[in-house]
Amino acid sequence: MGYSVIVDSSNFEQEVIENSHKNLVLIDFFATWCGPCKLLKPILEKLLEEYDFILATIDIDLHPDLAQKFGVEGVPDVKIAFEGEIMQGFVGVLPEADIRDLLAQFNLKSDLDSKLEEMHQAMANKDVPKAKILLDELFAKYPNHPQLILEASKFLIRLNRLEDASKMLKTIGVIQKEYYAKAQGMQTLIELKKSLENPGETELDQLFAQAARLTLIDEYEAALKLFLQIVESNRKYREDGARKAMLGIFNILGSDHPLTKEYQQALILVLY
Template sequence: MGSSIVVSDANFAAEVVQKSYEKPVLVDFFAQWCGPCQMLKPVLEKLTQEYDFVLAKVDIDQNPELASTYGIEGVPDVRVVSHGELSNGFVGMLPEAEIRDLLAQLGLKSELELGLEAVREAIAANNPAQAKQQFDQLFQKYPEDRKLILEAAKFLLSLNQLEPAQKMLATIQEHEKGYFAEAQAIKAMIQFQQETDNPVIESELDQQFSNASKLALEQNYEAALQGFLAIVGKDRKYKNDGARKAMIAIFDLLGDDHPLTKDYRKQLMLTLY
């Protein structure tokens, strides 16, 4: 989506300043002898394939005037130019996730993010065939992307295609922080679906668990948490501590900062202890 160019004193005005009126320009001041510069280079090049910005590369040894004009004291030094105005970006090697945050602050979205937005629009329009087509296209380019896998698993769950959803989620391992918890939450939603599809009602608690599972699938999370909490209060060992685990799965799905997570986590602790 973006582009990468080599910039010098001769073309800086045309390729950086003028281009910045069309799209953001990241100016990478680097040196051939700089180790961190060489590590940063492929990361920035990769991001130009996903985001619509210009990467302008300036070798400070070949362009000392530019380095002096912009006060470059250490490399790598990445500056941002937008609408002709230059501002600080970052100095030194920065993790890819933090560079993505910087791009987001510039109002840029990756090709994957735009694709997922199109998927969500198709799902909202009740057009699963179009959503599937969008997913197929995205997986051709980003087959290992964890966000894409999680979105696709949720989509398959909505279609009640539980086995392929489980296979997708199985590729996300416990060490993948930030993704594993959500994968576990979706697995729990699959279990809720299975509980709803094939309920075994032999007791009042069975009925309550089935009802709470259905509420969770309907995204009525507060009512679902109330139902599971009531079961914990009556029988902690029910379904091998299943009600407490179900609540934790909903916490993972909502996130630690969600008001329901904060409220019901406290209520769960009070009920348990």
């Protein structure tokens, strides 16, 4: 876990430059009247709970000398101090995911992500009790964290506790844009899991069941190929179920994922 410090001219050298040789320092130039600054602040503070970096905050109205020295023309303006050097970070409000990507460029790893990797390994080893212990520890440390809710829901789906998973996913609201689409995609996983209880006997039934099983073990490319094949064969099958399943996978992967881009285009060509 990192920490935040208020910086001015008297402590800038110590808190920013010297400390940057031990920890990455994000320098948040802000103003109390700045609306975007108020939006960015809780994002940075949330990341401080997961990452080991220093957040140095500088009020440009109180310390215009520092703002001028580092070429701050608009706020929020986040600079990066690393190994004694000051470099540009970003101006304005970045999505949380983009700031995480920025931290990753400096080899910073979230404590949450590290623990989740342990949980994934436990699941791969079919050590469900250990996975549950790790999830319980994470919920105690990061209550209501949307990424953790998604992971716990997936864990519950694998245990066939579908109603519990669905209830948990519904706690992620539309306002949490970065996670809401993924939560909707996870609801698709629940429907696919339910479909396997009575898969049917026709050729399309078996194809759909195979695609559903592949989706549930994260074999998304193979699943998308089969769902697309079903759409080509019979758009009305399971009330457009194959197309809806593909949209669910797109939500899980995200709009920028190569598979999403490839199969969105392929789906459009089939439909139109």
